[in-house]
Amino acid sequence: MNPEPDSSIGPLGDAAVVVCFGDAIDPEIHDKVMSFAQQIDSSPPPGLVEHVPAFTTVTLVYDPLVRSFDEFHAAVLDMLGSVAPRTVTAERDPVEIPVCYGGEHGPDLDFVAAHNDVTPDEVIDIHSGTTYVVYMIGFAPGFPYLGAMSPRIAAPRLDTPRQAVPAGSVGIAGSQTGIYPIATPGGWRLIGRTPMQLFRARAQTPSLLAAGDRVRFVAITPAEYDAVVAARAAP
Amino acid sequence: MKIVKGGLLTTVQDLGRYGYQKIGVTTAGAMDTFSLRLANILVGNPEGAAALEITLQGPVVEFTSDALVAVTGAELAPKIADVELPQARAVAVRGGSVLTFGRSVSGCRAYLAVAGGIDVPVVMGSRSTDLRGAIGGYEGRALGAGDRVAVGPMPAPAKEAILEALSTNHPLPFALTRRYVDTADQRARPTTGPVKCVRGPHFDHVTDAGKRAFFGERFQVSTQADRMGYRLVGPDLSPSHGRELLSSAVTTGAVQLPPGGEAIVLMAERQTTGGYPVIAQVITTDLPLVAQLRPGDTMTFAEVGIPEAQAALRAQHRALADITKGINDR
Numbered sequence: 001m002n003p004e005p006d007s008s009i010g011p012l013g014d015a016a017v018v019v020c021f022g023d024a025i026d027p028e029i030h031d032k033v034m035s036f037a038q039q040i041d042s043s044p045p046p047g048l049v050e051h052v053p054a055f056t057t058v059t060l061v062y063d064p065l066v067r068s069f070d071e072f073h074a075a076v077l078d079m080l081g082s083v084a085p086r087t088v089t090a091e092r093d094p095v096e097i098p099v100c101y102g103g104e105h106g107p108d109l110d111f112v113a114a115h116n117d118v119t120p121d122e123v124i125d126i127h128s129g130t131t132y133v134v135y136m137i138g139f140a141p142g143f144p145y146l147g148a149m150s151p152r153i154a155a156p157r158l159d160t161p162r163q164a165v166p167a168g169s170v171g172i173a174g175s176q177t178g179i180y181p182i183a184t185p186g187g188w189r190l191i192g193r194t195p196m197q198l199f200r201a202r203a204q205t206p207s208l209l210a211a212g213d214r215v216r217f218v219a220i221t222p223a224e225y226d227a228v229v230a231a232r233a234a235p
Numbered sequence: 236m237k238i239v240k241g242g243l244l245t246t247v248q249d250l251g252r253y254g255y256q257k258i259g260v261t262t263a264g265a266m267d268t269f270s271l272r273l274a275n276i277l278v279g280n281p282e283g284a285a286a287l288e289i290t291l292q293g294p295v296v297e298f299t300s301d302a303l304v305a306v307t308g309a310e311l312a313p314k315i316a317d318v319e320l321p322q323a324r325a326v327a328v329r330g331g332s333v334l335t336f337g338r339s340v341s342g343c344r345a346y347l348a349v350a351g352g353i354d355v356p357v358v359m360g361s362r363s364t365d366l367r368g369a370i371g372g373y374e375g376r377a378l379g380a381g382d383r384v385a386v387g388p389m390p391a392p393a394k395e396a397i398l399e400a401l402s403t404n405h406p407l408p409f410a411l412t413r414r415y416v417d418t419a420d421q422r423a424r425p426t427t428g429p430v431k432c433v434r435g436p437h438f439d440h441v442t443d444a445g446k447r448a449f450f451g452e453r454f455q456v457s458t459q460a461d462r463m464g465y466r467l468v469g470p471d472l473s474p475s476h477g478r479e480l481l482s483s484a485v486t487t488g489a490v491q492l493p494p495g496g497e498a499i500v501l502m503a504e505r506q507t508t509g510g511y512p513v514i515a516q517v518i519t520t521d522l523p524l525v526a527q528l529r530p531g532d533t534m535t536f537a538e539v540g541i542p543e544a545q546a547a548l549r550a551q552h553r554a555l556a557d558i559t560k561g562i563n564d565r
Contacts, residue, residue, distance in 0.1 A: 010436055013516030014544035016486050018436060025481065052256045052484035054508060059484035061253070064519070064545040065552055137259040138482055138508030141368045145482070181259075182368060199258075201358055201370045207258035 007080055011069060016061045017076055025147050029056050030135055034212040036083050045075040053211045054136040094131050094214040097179065097194050099170050100225035105193035112155045112172055112189055123191065126150045127177065128217040134209050142181035142199030142207040146215060149177045161187035168194045195228035236349065236386060241379040242294035242336065247353050247372040250283040252361035256484065256507040260370065263363040266462060266503050266526035267344050270308035274348035276559045277305035277325040277414050279393040284352030285362035289345040293336020294378060300330040301401065302386065303350035303393045309342025309527060316408035324415035327400035332409065342527040350393030354385040365504060366462065413565045416558055429537035431521045433544055435490060437512035445472040449515065450538050458530045462504040471496045474512055482510040488517035500525060518544035520551050
C-alpha cells in the first residue's frame with residue numbers, strides 16, 4: 001500500500017497540527033481520514049493530547065512542553081509514511097436510529113417537501129432509504145455530520161435560527177443531514193425527532209455515534225416514539 | 236462552602252476537559268489558566284485543581300469551616316468583613332467568614348482557590364463547567380444562591396499554614412500567610428502589550444491590506460464576548476476569496492474570519508469544529524491576557540513564529556515552578 005501522497009500537514013497554532021487528505025466531502029478521502037485516526041489510536045505519537053477527525057482532516061493536539069513542533073511534526077510525517085488501510089471490523093452493521101417524521105416533531109417536513117416538489121412521504125422514504133456515514137462529530141456534544149444525503153431532499157437553513165431545538169431533532173441543512181443530541185439553538189430544517197439519546201455525559205461511552213460509523217434512519221409512529229420515551233423514563 | 240449570591244457568572248473550572256473533542260465535547264476550563272494555576276499554588280493545591288472562575292461582578296461566598304483561600308486574576312475587590320483581601324496571597328479564614336466582591340478595578344476574571352480544591356464530580360476527566368453542553372462543574376451550570384459547594388481534603392502544607400496563621404494574633408478578619416507571590420514574579424504573566432499570534436492555516440485568505448491591518452491596527456472587544464469567544468470590532472478584514480471551507484477541528488485562540496469581515500477569537504468554551512477561515516492563532520501563553528479583556532477594551536496583535544511561542548510557554552512553565560518553590564521554601 002502506497003503511503004498517502006495526497007496528504008499535507010501544517011501547524012494549527014502552537015499546540016496542534018492538521019493533516020489534510022483532500023478538499024471534498026468524499027467517502028474515499030474520509031476513509032483515509034479514518035485510517036489515519038485509527039493508526040493514531042493504536043500508536044499515539046509521544047506528546048499527543050488528543051486527535052479530532054473531520055471531513056478531510058485529522059487534527060492532532062499535542063503538548064509543546066513534551067514535544068516541540070519540529071519533533072511532533074516529524075513524528076506525524078513518519079506515521080503518514082506508513083498508514084495502513086483501515087481495518088474494518090467485520091463491516092459493523094449500521095446504527096439504526098428510529099425517527100418520528102413530521103408533525104410536532106418535524107415542523108419543517110412540509111417545507112422540505114414543497115421546496116423539492118415531492119410529497120412529505122417521499123421525503124421520509126428518501127431520508128430513511130439511505131445508509132449514511134458519520135463524517136464528523138462537531139458543533140455540539142455528539143452531533144453527527146452525516147453524508148451523503150440525496151440532493152432530492154436538500155433544503156436551505158432557516159434565515160433566523162430557532163432559539164431552542166429540542167434534543168433528538170433530525171434536521172437538514174443544504175445537502176447535509178444531522179441529529180441534535182442536546183437542546184440548543186439551531187438553524188437546520190427539522191423533519192423529525194428520535195427518542196434515542198445520542199449523548200449522555202455520565203455514560204461509559206458518552207456519544208452514541210463516532211466518526212466513521214454508519215447510520216440508518218427507521219420511520220416510527222408518534223405512538224412508538226412515546227413508548228420509547230416512556231420506557232426510558234421508567235426506573 | 237455556601238453560595239449566598241452567584242454574581243454575574245461564577246463557575247467551577249480546572250485546566251479543561253481533554254480527550255473528548257472527537258465527540259464534540261469542548262475543553263471548557265479556566266479562561267486564564269495562569270491565574271488558576273497561581274491561585275492553586277498559593278493554597279498548596281495541584282496546579283490543575285478546580286477553583287471558582289468569577290466574572291466582573293463577584294459572588295458572595297460563606298466559608299462553612301476554616302479554610303485557606305487565595306484570589307488571583309482580575310482585581311474585583313474581594314473583602315471579608317469589609318477588609319480587602321490581598322491579591323495573590325493565601326489567607327486563612329475562620330468558618331463562618333463571608334467573602335464579598337466589590338468594584339471591579341481591573342481585568343475580567345478572578346480565580347478563587349480553596350485548599351483541597353472544589354470537589355464536584357469528575358465528568359469525562361474534568362471538573363470544568365461546560366455551560367452550553369451543561370456538562371461537569373456544579374450540575375453543569377453557573378453557581379447561584381443557595382448552592383453548597385464541597386471542598387476536597389486539605390493538603391498538609393495548607394493545614395499547617397492555617398493553624399500557624401490562625402494561632403497568631405491577627406488584627407484582620409482573616410490571617411495573612413507567608414504563601415504569597417513576589418511582585419517581581421508576577422511578571423511571568425503577561426499583562427500588557429500586544430497579543431502574540433502565529434499565522435493561521437488560512438492567513439492567505441486575507442488580502443494584503445487586511446494582513447497589514449490585522450498585525451498593525453487596534454481591535455476592540457465587542458459586547459459579544461463570553462467564554463465561547465470574543466467578537467472583535469476593528470478594521471475590515473474581508474476575506475480575499477469566498478470559497479467555503481469544510482468544517483475541521485479548531486482550537487482555543489483561533490482567530491476566525493466569518494464572511495462579514497469581523498474577526499472572532501475562540502475561547503475556552505468554543506465549539507470543537509468550525510468552517511470559517513482561521514487567519515491567526517493566539518499563542519498559548521497569551522490566552523490569559525485575552526481572558527482578562529472586557530467588552531470595550533482594545534488590543535493589538537503581533538506576529539511571532541512557532542519556536543518563539545513554544546519557548547515562551549516553556550519559560551512560563553519554569554516561572555511557575557520557581558514561584559511554587561519560592562512559596563514552599565519561604
